[in-house]
Amino acid sequence: MKGTVLDVRRVGLRRNGRCVLDDVSLSIMAGRMTGILGPNGAGKSTLLRVLLGVLRPDAGQVLLDGRDLSQWHRREVAHRIAYVPQGHISLFPYTVRDVVALGRVSYTPFARKVGAEDAAIVADALVRLSISHLAARSYTDLSGGERQAVLIARALAQGGRILVLDEPETGLDYGQQQRLYALLRELADDGYAIVATTHDPVRAAVAFDHALLLRCGRVMRDGPAAQVLDAQGIARLYARGPDDECTGAASPEEIS
Numbered sequence: 098m099k100g101t102v103l104d105v106r107r108v109g110l111r112r113n114g115r116c117v118l119d120d121v122s123l124s125i126m127a128g129r130m131t132g133i134l135g136p137n138g139a140g141k142s143t144l145l146r147v148l149l150g151v152l153r154p155d156a157g158q159v160l161l162d163g164r165d166l167s168q169w170h171r172r173e174v175a176h177r178i179a180y181v182p183q184g185h186i187s188l189f190p191y192t193v194r195d196v197v198a199l200g201r202v203s204y205t206p207f208a209r210k211v212g213a214e215d216a217a218i219v220a221d222a223l224v225r226l227s228i229s230h231l232a233a234r235s236y237t238d239l240s241g242g243e244r245q246a247v248l249i250a251r252a253l254a255q256g257g258r259i260l261v262l263d264e265p266e267t268g269l270d271y272g273q274q275q276r277l278y279a280l281l282r283e284l285a286d287d288g289y290a291i292v293a294t295t296h297d298p299v300r301a302a303v304a305f306d307h308a309l310l311l312r313c314g315r316v317m318r319d320g321p322a323a324q325v326l327d328a329q330g331i332a333r334l335y336a337r338g339p340d341d342e343c344t345g346a347a348s349p350e351e352i353s
């Protein structure tokens with residue numbers, strides 16, 4: 098499909114003998130914000146790890162720019178896909194500039210210091226996130242929202258055009274969430290492919306272009322966010338039911 102940068106095709110994955118993803122397909126497209134939603138244990142984080150190439154599917158495949166993800170060198174993947182973890186707290190009091198510079202590690206030969214070009218890229222990322230004033234501050238002293246901005250700056254400095262975020266709004270107040278989603282929209286409008294898990298279906302219906310609803314490792318719905326996350330879709334996604342223990346799964350439903 099035109100604009101597809103990551104193509105998840107009928108992926109299945111077992112962990113410790115348990116099926117955690119079953120026949121999951123999803124197209125991640127440039128310029129689009131894709132949300133992955135589902136109850137606890139639905140397989141959202143597992144799917145993100147498959148997208149990042151950290152977990153390899155047992156069935157199906159993931160194509161990055163048309164080539165199987167497992168065939169790419171890790172460094173090449175790092176230059177294309179950046180991960181923004183959830184509520185990350187560093188144990189070391191690195192400065193904000195140093196944390197963002199970690200995005201350049203895969204470009205820097207071993208033991209070489211960050212060069213002038215890397216420093217300029219780091220500075221640009223700080224400007225983009227409006228956090229240049231924090232550059233010399235210790236990352237460990239920042240608020241949750243500031244840390245989130247730093248991690249997104251690090252992802253931008255990494256140079257990839259695919260951003261994968263794990264529950265990015267966690268711990269942010271309403272205003273910070275609004276600003277976060279406005280920023281992600283700006284990035285998508287600039288051509289970035291944004292893919293994020295979230296536990297907020299009401300916001301996701303408005304903020305995302307596309308949504309994949311997972312239940313028990315299977316796709317329950319997949320389509321335009323506002324359509325799949327209507328009242329009925331949300332109710333079905335989070336309803337208690339016989340598949341609460343994930344012994345069965347809802348039938349997939351295509352919405353276009």
Ligand SMILES: Nc1ncnc2c1ncn2[C@@H]1O[C@H](COP(=O)(O)OP(=O)(O)OP(=O)(O)O)[C@@H](O)[C@H]1O
Pocket residue numbers: 112113115117135136137138139140141142143144
């Ligand atoms: N290493 C593992 N071994 C066995 N089962 C696992 C392993 N990792 C994850 N699982 C199971 O896979 C299922 C999906 O987990 P996952 O973390 O992807 O869910 P999630 O949708 O991200 O949940 P949450 O919303 O709670 O973060 C869960 O039932 C989990 O217990």
